[in-house]
Amino acid sequence: MYTLLNGMRVVECASFIAAPSCALHLLQLGADVIRIDPVGGGPDFRRWPVSGDGRSFYWEGLNKGKRSIAIDLSRPEGRALAVDIITAQGDGAGLFVTNFPKRGFLSHNALRERRPDLITVRVMGWNDGSQALDYTVNAALGVPYMTGSDANGDAPVNHVLPAWDLLTGSYAAFALLAAERFRRQTGQGQEVLVPLSDVALASVGHMGQIAEVLTGGDRPRQGNDLFGAFGRDFTTADGRRVMVVAVTARQWSGLVKALGLGAEIAGIEASYGVSFAQDEGVRFTHRDALFPLFERAIAACALADLQEAFDANAVCWSQYRTLHAALREDPHFSTDRDLFTALDHPSGYRYPAPGAMASFGGAARQPVERAPRLGEHTDEVLAEVLALSSARIGELHDAGLVAGPEKR
Amino acid sequence: MYTLLNGMRVVECASFIAAPSCALHLLQLGADVIRIDPVGGGPDFRRWPVSGDGRSFYWEGLNKGKRSIAIDLSRPEGRALAVDIITAQGDGAGLFVTNFPKRGFLSHNALRERRPDLITVRVMGWNDGSQALDYTVNAALGVPYMTGSDANGDAPVNHVLPAWDLLTGSYAAFALLAAERFRRQTGQGQEVLVPLSDVALASVGHMGQIAEVLTGGDRPRQGNDLFGAFGRDFTTADGRRVMVVAVTARQWSGLVKALGLGAEIAGIEASYGVSFAQDEGVRFTHRDALFPLFERAIAACALADLQEAFDANAVCWSQYRTLHAALREDPHFSTDRDLFTALDHPSGYRYPAPGAMASFGGAARQPVERAPRLGEHTDEVLAEVLALSSARIGELHDAGLVAGPEKR
Numbered sequence: 001m002y003t004l005l006n007g008m009r010v011v012e013c014a015s016f017i018a019a020p021s022c023a024l025h026l027l028q029l030g031a032d033v034i035r036i037d038p039v040g041g042g043p044d045f046r047r048w049p050v051s052g053d054g055r056s057f058y059w060e061g062l063n064k065g066k067r068s069i070a071i072d073l074s075r076p077e078g079r080a081l082a083v084d085i086i087t088a089q090g091d092g093a094g095l096f097v098t099n100f101p102k103r104g105f106l107s108h109n110a111l112r113e114r115r116p117d118l119i120t121v122r123v124m125g126w127n128d129g130s131q132a133l134d135y136t137v138n139a140a141l142g143v144p145y146m147t148g149s150d151a152n153g154d155a156p157v158n159h160v161l162p163a164w165d166l167l168t169g170s171y172a173a174f175a176l177l178a179a180e181r182f183r184r185q186t187g188q189g190q191e192v193l194v195p196l197s198d199v200a201l202a203s204v205g206h207m208g209q210i211a212e213v214l215t216g217g218d219r220p221r222q223g224n225d226l227f228g229a230f231g232r233d234f235t236t237a238d239g240r241r242v243m244v245v246a247v248t249a250r251q252w253s254g255l256v257k258a259l260g261l262g263a264e265i266a267g268i269e270a271s272y273g274v275s276f277a278q279d280e281g282v283r284f285t286h287r288d289a290l291f292p293l294f295e296r297a298i299a300a301c302a303l304a305d306l307q308e309a310f311d312a313n314a315v316c317w318s319q320y321r322t323l324h325a326a327l328r329e330d331p332h333f334s335t336d337r338d339l340f341t342a343l344d345h346p347s348g349y350r351y352p353a354p355g356a357m358a359s360f361g362g363a364a365r366q367p368v369e370r371a372p373r374l375g376e377h378t379d380e381v382l383a384e385v386l387a388l389s390s391a392r393i394g395e396l397h398d399a400g401l402v403a404g405p406e407k408r
Numbered sequence: 409m410y411t412l413l414n415g416m417r418v419v420e421c422a423s424f425i426a427a428p429s430c431a432l433h434l435l436q437l438g439a440d441v442i443r444i445d446p447v448g449g450g451p452d453f454r455r456w457p458v459s460g461d462g463r464s465f466y467w468e469g470l471n472k473g474k475r476s477i478a479i480d481l482s483r484p485e486g487r488a489l490a491v492d493i494i495t496a497q498g499d500g501a502g503l504f505v506t507n508f509p510k511r512g513f514l515s516h517n518a519l520r521e522r523r524p525d526l527i528t529v530r531v532m533g534w535n536d537g538s539q540a541l542d543y544t545v546n547a548a549l550g551v552p553y554m555t556g557s558d559a560n561g562d563a564p565v566n567h568v569l570p571a572w573d574l575l576t577g578s579y580a581a582f583a584l585l586a587a588e589r590f591r592r593q594t595g596q597g598q599e600v601l602v603p604l605s606d607v608a609l610a611s612v613g614h615m616g617q618i619a620e621v622l623t624g625g626d627r628p629r630q631g632n633d634l635f636g637a638f639g640r641d642f643t644t645a646d647g648r649r650v651m652v653v654a655v656t657a658r659q660w661s662g663l664v665k666a667l668g669l670g671a672e673i674a675g676i677e678a679s680y681g682v683s684f685a686q687d688e689g690v691r692f693t694h695r696d697a698l699f700p701l702f703e704r705a706i707a708a709c710a711l712a713d714l715q716e717a718f719d720a721n722a723v724c725w726s727q728y729r730t731l732h733a734a735l736r737e738d739p740h741f742s743t744d745r746d747l748f749t750a751l752d753h754p755s756g757y758r759y760p761a762p763g764a765m766a767s768f769g770g771a772a773r774q775p776v777e778r779a780p781r782l783g784e785h786t787d788e789v790l791a792e793v794l795a796l797s798s799a800r801i802g803e804l805h806d807a808g809l810v811a812g813p814e815k816r
Contacts (some may be wrong), residue, residue: 140726145730156651173579194766210469211468212457214735323626327622353613361599
């Protein structure tokens with residue numbers, strides 16, 4: 001948590017990863033985020049992973065530090081209340097993050113009638129407004145057919161990481177700041193559309209893959225081999241798996257030296273008339289000749305010896321671990337750092353929660369705050385943002401239009 | 409391309425995906441980006457995918473629209489020239505994006521002596537400054553041990569998509585705008601560190617996975633099954649693969665209706681005493697009972713019939729395709745839209761290149777510009793940013809300290 005964006009107030013009406021993580025990124029740099037949820041919780045309120053008694057670790061991870069107001073969004077009066085909050089006045093306000101459909105009561109055109117300088121950042125699935133999730137976009141784009149090896153036959157291999165969701169969330173936060181900067185210069189608000197499918201398609205284009213397939217056809221599966229340079233998993237004498245990469249000349253020469261393979265490599269270079277140090281691509285095209293050498297050399301070393309040789313020669317490598325082992329054993333992934341705050345969460349569990357993913361030298365890190373209980377800030381938001389009286393807030397509760405904090 | 413960030417000038421001294429994509433995102437919203445490369449190109453200049461004659465589609469994808477100056481960074485005079493450009497005066501300038509080491513001639517402390525309000529955004533590998541790439545961070549964090557199925561035995565399955573690189577790039581662009589906003593309020597510059605390893609670790613934390621493994625241990629591999637709800641790949645009667653997901657109640661009821669499985673599902677619900685519509689989690693815990701029903705129902709349908717039934721019932725699904733087929737066959741991934749501009753690229757190939765991944769309602773999209781040839785803007789940048797005379801620029805060329813555009 002930082003205070004760089006103090007004074008910004010963002011209203012979120014959203015579910016799942018992309019839009020909620022957009023608001024989370026803003027919050028962790030100092031923005032105030034008010035999350036509007038339907039009474040009883042949105043479609044992400046019980047999303048896995050969950051605790052033994054069904055409390056969502058996912059929800060409380062993505063909503064850390066937000067203020068929660070629970071409104072009956074199925075009724076016109078409840079929807080009107082949500083619109084009031086989204087379009088409330090205030091210099092740093094008028095910032096809205098959602099994954100609701102373009103049309104409907106949260107359409108930008110409807111909202112801007114209430115606040116003309118409103119900025120709406122709308123995360124979408126497909127760019128035409130039809131529904132999609134990370135996993136359906138990824139399958140349609142071709143990534144699962146590039147993943148895995150012949151062991152999978154012709155079956156696709158899904159990615160477990162919802163990369164497009166995460167990327168869409170952080171790009172949406174970037175887009176919101178750009179629109180807010182523009183608003184401070186011109187006074188103009190606008191709607192910003194961030195479709196998962198455009199984020200995915202543009203990303204593969206940025207990496208050259210559209211040019212690749214349009215000029216040369218689809219890339220065959222490579223298993224765990226790094227495309228276009230040297231890299232793969234190997235197994236050590238004591239049965240540990242390591243990922244070893246050599247993209248740069250320095251990484252390559254360090255690797256060859258660490259394993260004492262200089263003479264063998266020179267022999268292969270001579271027989272093929274190539275220089276592996278000068279051309280990363282031939283490390284890939286001749287990988288069938290190279291890999292057996294490295295397999296044998298690494299299989300002859302215990303991990304501890306390999307680590308010493310690798311680190312002495314600036315090899316780019318890592319040990320494969322499970323996530324649990326990574327947290328316990330890899331000091332890079334220690335949660336005992338200022339990136340994390342150990343917190344008691346709404347689930348009843350105490351565990352370390354991460355703050356902003358960047359470190360800002362010009363500002364001190366603040367502790368992370370836990371996610372709210374659903375509706376925990378209903379009364380506070382109504383009083384503060386809409387200046388409603390206690391009597392009026394009581395009426396809204398009596399009418400079932402809003403709900404206070406869930407009881408445990 | 410948009411003009412929202414017109415007037416911002418970013419200097420980039422970086423390689424690979426994360427830092428160059430950060431500057432690309434800024435450029436595609438209107439910033440001027442000057443990329444400083446060593447004469448002959450940086451370590452990413454020949455990165456795959458490449459054309460038949462070895463021109464990098466990757467490099468020209470990640471550097472679209474940037475101005476390129478080639479400097480001999482191995483000599484003190486060349487390094488001084490780079491520092492001059494990075495710290496040059498100008499209201500919208502003083503923004504620096506790099507993946508160079510924290511120490512050395514591009515350290516923030518050295519640079520800020522020349523321009524105290526400089527903002528440096530530094531992408532790192534490991535958070536301690538040691539080298540890492542997307543693939544080594546991902547292996548260390550445990551993702552490859554969650555990916556794939558028993559067909560892979562106990563072998564890890566690497567992701568082919570460098571998700572952490574992409575995410576780090578867009579988060580770095582977000583962080584830069586936050587720091588620039590802060591600078592306009594306070595006059596203060598700062599260094600912002602964005603380590604791949606922190607981005608990866610915080611992301612899995614935000615999604616609840618740190619809580620998950622600390623309270624319950626590692627997640628076993630799920631093959632292509634969506635964790636915690638209903639989702640998997642299925643094969644149609646005509647041998648097409650589809651990804652089908654039901655996270656929400658509406659997606660689930662639409663899917664059951666589309667396949668006419670209501671009676672069978674009710675039977676399973678009765679025998680287990682669960683409601684699949686109400687609890688997404690039991691769709692996962694009882695997937696061994698559910699999947700065979702869906703396999704049979706989908707295997708009985710040709711894709712065209714399935715598509716009609718799915719779309720009529722708002723099912724969340726997609727067809728698995730290869731990237732090349734996706735570009736040809738899926739209208740969502742058409743490059744004949746304003747997201748793309750067909751361009752003649754430095755590689756000599758003409759193909760469509762993507763612009764900004766979001767659509768801004770308040771600004772018109774501008775066409776995408778091709779990547780520069782290496783050193784294409786050397787003289788222009790020296791004259792414009794450093795106000796050097798033609799004579800002085802000639803001296804720099806004669807001394808081999810800078811290079812003009814490469815000859816084809």
